[in-house]
Amino acid sequence: MTTLQGSGDREEERTPEQTDEKAGGSRTIRGPTGPEPAGHDHDGGHQALVYEDRDEQFDAVASFLRRGLELGEQCLYVADDGSPDAILAELRDRGIDVDAALDSGALAVVAPPESRRPGGEFDREAMLEFWHERLADVASGGYGEFRATAEMTLALDGESVPEGLVEYEAMLDSLAADDQCSLLCQYDRTRFPDGVIDEVIETHPLIAQGETVSENIYYTPPEEVLGPDxxxxxxxxxxxxxxxxxxxxxxxxxxxxDLHALYEVVADVDGTFEEKLLALMDLGCERFDMEMGGLARVDSETDRFEVEVTNGDHEDLVPGSEYPLSETYCRVAVADGGTRAITDTEEFEENLCYEQFGVRTYLGTHLEFDDADDRTFWFVSRRPREEISAADEAFHHLMGQWVRYELEKQRRTDQFVALDNLNQTARDINRELAEQSTREEVEQVVCDRFTESDSYAFAWFGTVEGSDVVPSTDATHPDAEEILELGAGGLAARAARTGDTQVLRDTEVGPDTEPWQELARRGITGVASIPVAYEDERYGVLTVYTTRERAFDEKEREILTQLGEIVGLAIAVIDHERELTHERERLEFFNRLVRHNLLNSLNVVRARVEMLEGAVDPEAATHLETVETRTDEMIDLVGKVRTLMRAVDETDERDLEPTDLGTALGAEVERTRRAFDCAEFDVGKSVAGAGTVLADDLLTEAFENLLVNAVQHNDKETPRVWVDVETSERETTVRIADNGPGVDDEVRAQMFEKGRKGLKSNGTGFGLYLTREIIESYGGEIRVEDRDPEGTVFSISLPRAESA
CATH class of the missing domain: 1.20.5 (Single alpha-helices involved in coiled-coils or other helix-helix interfaces)
Known part of the structure; x- marks a missing residue:
């Protein structure tokens, strides 16, 4: 006989034993048992395998041994008909790593001991001694638990069945119950008479058939088998x-x-959640024999228990009523985080749930949420009961999981709707902001739109004064005065100080008792204060209130923060427009001053100078010429200033019309040619077909400045100017080049700035600045670059009238 060898201590995890009450006493069976045999995983106990072919035999044996190897048990196969090699091959074909199990000592295949007395009688004592020896070997090897299967043909004497086999099996049943061992007895139905199989089956609490193990309803306890008949x-x-x-x-x-009824409730597509919940409570009351079901909000940190929904009449447990959680049975379910049944109420006799509510039986489930109030789903009765079955607890847990799923779905739906409402509010505000002309109007629009939305109850805008935020604008609301008196508990001031959106998601648990508790009593559940700023300028704080549960999550805060920036931009634009209006008024005053007073005075001086011509001596005539020259320069300067004023101050009022670019440019080249007969002008053929651009009469002023600049700033004896045009689908570019000294990098970077003078210029420095203002007022662009090998090139790009 092969001797079992242990492989040292085993520290693998073992599955917890499960206790199953059976007729005739209490037994311990390792592994699940119950009315659903397919769920059994061959964990242990005393099992009988009745098979008719080899596949049926080894399907069950392999499943039985595989489970033992997984649990780290010592596994033994007692062979009679089959050879060890054939048996190992069958196990290997069914996915067991036979070689590793043999090497570790976790599996052995042995022959049975001599199990017959000299007269041929089955020696059950010898077999029982064999099993006790094996158990002792396992204990010394450090395995702790033992699993064995035996081919019961070892009991046959030829084809006859020995007496005492049934008693032997009854003794094995006691052995499996008393010691940490699992036994699978294999019976070949073709070798054993049906009568023997019938009796043998009665001695096994579990029956294995293939990979299925089921409880034996015909099981007879050992004391009855071995006792008197x-x-x-x-x-x-x-x-x-x-x-x-x-x-x-x-x-x-x-x-x-009940499962069918539960399915009908939850599958009702027309019912609301509350209707389904009440139907579920009615079903539970009937199934569990309870008086009332309910749903409550709970918070162990604040010791809060608030009844939310019930399906019965109770003077204390009504929706909206609040009690300390520690005074209720629900505290046990919350502490355990699962389903709890309470029928022994002794430890609760001094609590409200027993003393005031009169509840004597409780069944409840804790429903936990990540970002919302936790709940308990419960059933109660004033009638005491001995116990609540495990099946009822499981059914209640199933109901609770549906309630949790529906609440989570409802919460996510509410979040989606709230975000959609917020986005719509933001769009409405953004659309209306462009129509407002004062900061006060902006603040009022924002407050009103928030208060009118479905997701918010009230809003006010405050300005920062020192360390406080003082309300400046609020929406129409019946409780506006009271809410404003409560303020925002430092939330708005903190938002102004940090520049970050600040929120309180639950006014019931605010950092201070007031004002949060008062807001909660008014139905306000959450508050958010949003800084309103643009760039470095802070304009105030917008504070909004809501009645939604656990509002102002990360996504909502992000949108509110962006909205605060949009409102800040709108206020900044209004402030900028106000400043521009003020500047325009000043420019208009200056324009009138130049246009009327200064120009009129200069024209009077010019007229008097002309009257004195020929009436003074030669020496005085020289001074008179200087006066005349300076007066003409001043009149010319006034003209340029008037042109500049038109370019920068009247842009919005100017009427731009399609203008033939070639005609305007050609005419200005001819005027400049007549004025500077010392210069040469080369006009490209492309100028005649330059097309049209949107412009006005200031366009020729721009061309004149560039053409004159090309001649006046030229250091050659014969200045040369080249003019041509390039046309694309969307724009036309005029190029004016000269053979002058060019422009160095430092001057080029600043030459279009106000007051910048050209090379050796005696002018005012407004020419190129004025040219840039005119071109940009048309939506165009002007650039300057060096001309190869010498000179300067000015490029003016203007949108074509056809593409505008």
Missing amino acids: RPGDRVDRRLRTLREQEESRVALRDHER
Whole structure:
């Protein structure tokens, strides 16, 4: 006989034992048992395998041994008919790593001991001694638990069945119950008579068939098998079995009925969540024999229990009523984080749930949420009960999971709707901001739109004064005065100080008792204060209130912060427009001063100078010429200033019309040619077909400045100017080049700035600045670059009238 060898201590995790109450006493069986045999995983116990072919035999054996190897048990196969190699091959074909199990000592295949007395009688004592020796070997090897399967043909004497086999199996049943071992007895139905199989089956609490293990309803406890034959005991056992079968059948029928009813409730597409919840409570009251069901908000940190929904009448447990959680049975479910049934109420006798509410039986489930108030879903009764079955607890847990799923779905739907409302509010505000002309109007629009939305209850705008935020604008609301008096508990001031959006998501648990508790009593559940700023300028704080549960999550805060920036930009634009208006008024005053007073005075001086010509001596004539020259320069300067004023101050009022670019440019070249007969002008053929641009009469002023600049700033004896045009689909570019000295990088970077003078210029420095202002007022662009090999090139790009 092969001797088992241990492989040292084993520290693998073992599955917890499960206790199963059976007729005839309490037994410990490793692994699940119950009315659904397919769920059994061959964890242990005393099992009988009745097979008719080799596949059926080894499907069950492999499943049995595989489970033992997974649990780190010592596994033994006692062979009689089959050879060890053939047995190992069958196990290997079914996915067991036989070689590793043999090498570690976790698996062995052995021959049975001599199990017959000289007269051929089955020696059950010898076999029992064999099993006890094996258990001792396992204990010394450090395994702790033992699993074995034996081919029961070892008991056959030829084809005859020895006496004492049934008693032997009954003793094995006691052995499996008392020691940490699992046994699978293999019976070949083709070798054993049906009568023997029938008796053997009665001695096994579990029956294995292929990979299925089921409880044996015909099981007879060992004490009855080994005890005196008492027909009354057998009758009692069979009647008890029949009664238990009927009770199980009725329980299964009722369970299926309740599951069907539960499905009908949750599958009702027309019912609201509250309607389904009440129907679910009615179903639970009927199933659990309870008086009332309910749903409550709970918070262990604040010791809060608030009844939310009930389906019955109770003077204390009504929706909206609040009590300390520690005074309720629900505290146990919350502490455990699962489903709890309470029928022993002794420890609660001094609590409200017992003393005031009168509840004597409780069944409840804790529903936990990541970003919302936790709930408990419960059923209660004033009538005491001995116990609540595990099946009822499981059914209640299933109901609770549906309630949790629906609440989570509802919360996410509410969040989506709230974000959609916020986005719509933001769009409405953004659209209306452009129509407002004062900061006060902007603030009022923002406050009103928030208060009118479905997601918010009230809003006010405050300006920063020192360390405080003082309300400046608020929306119309019946409680506006009271809410403003409560303020925002430092939330708005903190938002102004940090520049970040500040929120309080639950006014029930605010950092200070007031003003949050007062807001909560008014139905306000959350508050957010949003800084209103643009760039470095802070304009104030917008504070909004909501009645939604756990509002102002990260996404909502992000949108509110962006909205604060948009409102800040709108206020900045209004402030900028106000400043521009003030500047325009000043420019208009200056324009009138130049246009009327200064120009009129210069024209009077010019007229008097002309009257004195020829009437003074030669020496005085020289001074008169200087006066005349300076007066002409001043009149010319006034003209340029008037042109500049038109370019920069009247842009919005000027009427731009399609203008033939070639005609305007050609005419200005001819005027400049006549004025500077010392210069040469080369006009490209492209000028005639330059097309049209949107412009006005200031366009020729721009061309004149560039053409004159090309001649006056030229250091050659004969200045040369080249003019041509390039046309694309969307714009026309005029190029004016000269053979002058060019422009160095430092001058080029600043030459279009106001007051910048050209090379050796005696002018005012406004020419190129004025040219840039005119061109940009048309939506165009002007550039300057060096001309190869010498000179300067000015490029003016203007949008074509056809593409505008």
